[in-house]
Amino acid sequence: TERNNTVTGWLPAARSYFFSHYKIYMGALNSGILPADSKTYVWFTHPSFSAGNTVEAFVTALNQCTTIFTANSFHAGALAFLGVEPGKLKTILGGADPEHFQSRPRKGTTVGIVGAYYERKNPDLLLDVIRSMRDVEFLLIAPHPSEVENKSLLWENWKRFPDLLDLPNFQYVSACFDEF
Numbered sequence: 001t002e003r004n005n006t007v008t009g010w011l012p013a014a015r016s017y018f019f020s021h022y023k024i025y026m027g028a029l030n031s032g033i034l035p036a037d038s039k040t041y042v043w044f045t046h047p048s049f050s051a052g053n054t055v056e057a058f059v060t061a062l063n064q065c066t067t068i069f070t071a072n073s074f075h076a077g078a079l080a081f082l083g084v085e086p087g088k089l090k091t092i093l094g095g096a097d098p099e100h101f102q103s104r105p106r107k108g109t110t111v112g113i114v115g116a117y118y119e120r121k122n123p124d125l126l127l128d129v130i131r132s133m134r135d136v137e138f139l140l141i142a143p144h145p146s147e148v149e150n151k152s153l154l155w156e157n158w159k160r161f162p163d164l165l166d167l168p169n170f171q172y173v174s175a176c177f178d179e180f
Helices: 020-030 057-060 073-082 123-132 161-165
Strands: 016-019 039-044 067-070 089-091 108-114 137-143 170-177
Touching: 016 020, 020 057, 057 073, 067 073, 073 089, 089 108, 123 161, 161 170
Parallel strands: 016 039, 039 067, 067 089, 108 137, 137 170
Antiparallel strands: none
């Protein structure tokens, strides 16, 4: 789903479910399609308490999960501070599996960025960083328009995108997900 608070399909019968975003979990929970006796594992990315999503409802929903995974200890601490049961929180630090990613000598410095356009990700700062680091190459891989329902997620919609494209140390690639 492109909307993190909406379940756009049905859930097959299962003992366990993993939700890649806590708002998808909350949508499934609120719609009543999630079996009460199932184990639920939820990936927590970042807090967002927009309209219809109160802190109290958020904490109540997360406390019904089996486990909530966070990508950093700050978010785990913040969730515990809000009232999420600390025993449900697990911090998983990202890394690379050496069986899938072999190290090799570096020939230069390139920073890879993968993602769609979101104003909340501060694209102006990205532009400033790339502009200030002329000795570093930057590669932005973004979703291909044919795979994006919500066209506002395309980098081409950002008013300063032409400035980014003009930088000599910046390369932009729009690719289908299976090509990432």
